[in-house]
Amino acid sequence: MRWLYLTHRWLGIVTCILCAIWFLSGLVMVYVPYPSWRxxxxxxxxxxxxxxxxxxxxxxxxxxxxxxxxxxxxxxxxxxxxxxxxxxxxxxxxxxxxxxxxxxxxxxxxxxxxxxxxxxxxxxxxxxxxxxxxxxxxxxxxxxxxxxxxxxxxxxxxxxxxxxxxxxxxxxxTRSERMWNWFGSVPHWIYFTALRADPSLWRDVIIWTSGLATVGAIFGLWIGVARIRLRRRYGGTRMSPYRGIMKWHHVSGLIGGVFVITWLFSGWLSVGPFDLFRGIPVTPDQLARYYVPDTLTFNTSAHVLAARIGPNTKEIQFSWVGGAALFVANDGRAKTAYDARDGAPFVLTQEAIVQAAETAMSEVPIAAVKRLDEYDLYWYAHRSERVLPALRLIFNDPPRTWLTVDLKSGRIVDASDASVRWERWLFNFLHLYDHPGLLARPLLRESLIWVLSIAGFIVSITGVIVGVRYLQRA
Known part of the structure; x- marks a missing residue:
C-alpha cells in the first residue's frame, strides 16, 4: 500500500495539471473542432x-x-x-x-x-x-x-x-476557430507546431503522458475505495478519513474516477500504442481490382461528358465497378450517375457490387451482405459525411473484414476489420460518446459530457492543489 500511495502521489504531481487542462479543453472541442476543409x-x-x-x-x-x-x-x-x-x-x-x-x-x-x-x-x-x-x-x-x-x-x-x-x-x-482552438484542440492534443512536426516524437509524448495519467488514476481509485468506510466510520460519522481539499479530492475521485480512467485510457488508445488498431483490412491492389480488374481506361468522350453537365453541376466524379465505368454529376444537393459509354442514366445493382468485391477479394468468401438505409452503430455521421444508402459486405476471413460501398457511385467508402471496430468502442465511444442514440439527442450528450468533465476537472485540480501543498512541505 505504501508503494501504491507513493506512485499515485508522484504520478498525480506530474500529470494532474495536464488532466485539468485536458478536461477543460475537451469541453471547448465539443463546440469548436479543429479546423478542416470538409x-x-x-x-x-x-x-x-x-x-x-x-x-x-x-x-x-x-x-x-x-x-x-x-x-x-x-x-x-x-x-x-x-x-x-x-x-x-x-x-x-x-x-x-x-x-x-x-x-x-x-x-x-x-x-x-x-x-x-x-x-x-x-x-x-x-x-x-x-x-x-x-x-x-x-x-x-x-x-x-x-x-x-x-x-x-x-x-x-x-x-x-x-x-x-x-x-x-x-x-x-476563421478568426474564431483559431482563437478557440488555442483553448481546445491545441492543448488537448498537445498540438504545438514544433512538436507535431515530428510525428514519432508527438506520438511518444501522447503515449507517455496519457499512459502515466491512466496508471495514476487507477491507483487513485484503488486507494479511494480502500480508504472509504461505510460501517465503522471515521470519528463515528465520516466515511472519508480526509478533511478540506483532500476530502474534495477523495470524494470527487470516487464519483468521477471511473470516467477519468476510461477517458484517459481511451485517449492513450487514440494514437495506437503497440500498433493496436493498425490493421490493413484491404490492400491497395485489392481495392484497385474492385474498380478495374484489367486495363485502366475510361471511355467517355468530352462531348458525352459535357452533355450531362447541367447549369448547376459543380463537379463530376469518375469511377468504376468491376471495370464498368461511370461518372456522377454533383450539384451540391443531389448526385446523378451516368454510364460512361453513352451518358445514359446508370443504376448500380447490388449484384454488380458483390461481383466486383468477389473479384477483388478472390481468396476470401463473402459471408453476408447488408443494405444500409439508415445509420447504425458502425456507420453513422458525427462531424463527417457518411453516405446513405450504402452496402455493407462482410467477409469470412480471419480479420473479419467489412467493406462499405456507396450505392450511388459504387465507391468503397470504408474498410474495417475487427481491430478497427474494437477501436470504435474503446476509443470513439469512451472518448467522444458518439453512440447514435446520444448523437440524436445532442442536449443529453452535451449534458453528460459537461457533468463528467466537471467531475474530472475537480478530481484533477484538487490533485494539483494537494500536490503543490505536498511539495511546499517537502
Missing part, C-alpha cells in the same frame, strides 16, 4: 462547371497521370475559370487541364487568388507562402506543399490555404 465545403465553394471548355476527355486526362492502377479519387471541377481533372492515387496528386490537356505542375500566387475569387465574393490579402504552420502541420498536407496563404475580407478573418502544386483549397480557418 468535402461539403469544397463542393459548396466550387463554381458551376463550364461545359463548353471541356475539350479533353477523362481517358486522355487519365493517361496523363500515368497510373498503374485505379486512382483513389478522380474528379473534374473548376479551378478559377478553367476546368481541371484532379487525379489522386494515395499521395500521388495530378492536376490536368480539361481545356488543353496540360499537366498543372505549379500554381502561382495570382492563379491561386483567381481561384479564390471564383469561389468567394470577397477580396483577399496574400499572407505569403507557407510550408507548414499550426493549421497545416500534419503529413496529409505534404502532397500540396508549399501552400499559398490568403486572408479574406469577409468580417470573419477567414484564411485559406491553396496548394501551389494542384491549385486547390486544402485548409481554411
Amino acid at each position: 468535402d461539403d465545403e469544397r463542393v459548396s465553394a466550387l463554381p458551376p462547371l463550364a461545359a463548353s471548355q471541356i475539350l479533353i476527355s477523362p481517358g486522355e486526362a487519365l493517361a496523363k497521370a500515368e497510373l498503374k492502377r485505379a486512382p483513389t479519387s478522380f474528379r473534374l471541377e473548376m479551378a478559377g475559370d478553367e476546368p481541371v481533372y484532379r487525379i489522386v492515387d494515395g499521395e500521388w496528386h495530378v492536376a490536368v487541364s480539361a481545356r488543353d490537356g496540360s499537366r498543372i505542375e505549379s500554381v502561382t500566387q495570382d492563379a491561386a487568388e483567381r481561384m479564390l475569387r471564383g469561389a468567394f465574393p470577397d477580396s483577399f490579402t496574400y499572407l505569403g507562402p507557407v510550408e507548414a504552420d499550426q493549421w497545416t502541420v500534419t503529413r496529409r498536407f505534404a502532397p500540396y506543399r508549399p501552400l499559398h496563404h490568403f486572408e479574406a475580407d469577409d468580417g470573419l478573418a477567414s484564411r485559406y490555404y491553396v496548394s501551389s502544386r494542384t491549385g486547390e483549397i486544402v485548409q481554411s480557418t
Whole structure:
C-alpha cells in the first residue's frame, strides 16, 4: 500500500495539471473542432462547371497521370475559370487541364487568388507562402506543399490555404476557430507546431503522458475505495478519513474516477500504442481490382461528358465497378450517375457490387451482405459525411473484414476489420460518446459530457492543489 500511495502521489504531481487542462479543453472541442476543409465545403465553394471548355476527355486526362492502377479519387471541377481533372492515387496528386490537356505542375500566387475569387465574393490579402504552420502541420498536407496563404475580407478573418502544386483549397480557418482552438484542440492534443512536426516524437509524448495519467488514476481509485468506510466510520460519522481539499479530492475521485480512467485510457488508445488498431483490412491492389480488374481506361468522350453537365453541376466524379465505368454529376444537393459509354442514366445493382468485391477479394468468401438505409452503430455521421444508402459486405476471413460501398457511385467508402471496430468502442465511444442514440439527442450528450468533465476537472485540480501543498512541505 505504501508503494501504491507513493506512485499515485508522484504520478498525480506530474500529470494532474495536464488532466485539468485536458478536461477543460475537451469541453471547448465539443463546440469548436479543429479546423478542416470538409468535402461539403469544397463542393459548396466550387463554381458551376463550364461545359463548353471541356475539350479533353477523362481517358486522355487519365493517361496523363500515368497510373498503374485505379486512382483513389478522380474528379473534374473548376479551378478559377478553367476546368481541371484532379487525379489522386494515395499521395500521388495530378492536376490536368480539361481545356488543353496540360499537366498543372505549379500554381502561382495570382492563379491561386483567381481561384479564390471564383469561389468567394470577397477580396483577399496574400499572407505569403507557407510550408507548414499550426493549421497545416500534419503529413496529409505534404502532397500540396508549399501552400499559398490568403486572408479574406469577409468580417470573419477567414484564411485559406491553396496548394501551389494542384491549385486547390486544402485548409481554411476563421478568426474564431483559431482563437478557440488555442483553448481546445491545441492543448488537448498537445498540438504545438514544433512538436507535431515530428510525428514519432508527438506520438511518444501522447503515449507517455496519457499512459502515466491512466496508471495514476487507477491507483487513485484503488486507494479511494480502500480508504472509504461505510460501517465503522471515521470519528463515528465520516466515511472519508480526509478533511478540506483532500476530502474534495477523495470524494470527487470516487464519483468521477471511473470516467477519468476510461477517458484517459481511451485517449492513450487514440494514437495506437503497440500498433493496436493498425490493421490493413484491404490492400491497395485489392481495392484497385474492385474498380478495374484489367486495363485502366475510361471511355467517355468530352462531348458525352459535357452533355450531362447541367447549369448547376459543380463537379463530376469518375469511377468504376468491376471495370464498368461511370461518372456522377454533383450539384451540391443531389448526385446523378451516368454510364460512361453513352451518358445514359446508370443504376448500380447490388449484384454488380458483390461481383466486383468477389473479384477483388478472390481468396476470401463473402459471408453476408447488408443494405444500409439508415445509420447504425458502425456507420453513422458525427462531424463527417457518411453516405446513405450504402452496402455493407462482410467477409469470412480471419480479420473479419467489412467493406462499405456507396450505392450511388459504387465507391468503397470504408474498410474495417475487427481491430478497427474494437477501436470504435474503446476509443470513439469512451472518448467522444458518439453512440447514435446520444448523437440524436445532442442536449443529453452535451449534458453528460459537461457533468463528467466537471467531475474530472475537480478530481484533477484538487490533485494539483494537494500536490503543490505536498511539495511546499517537502
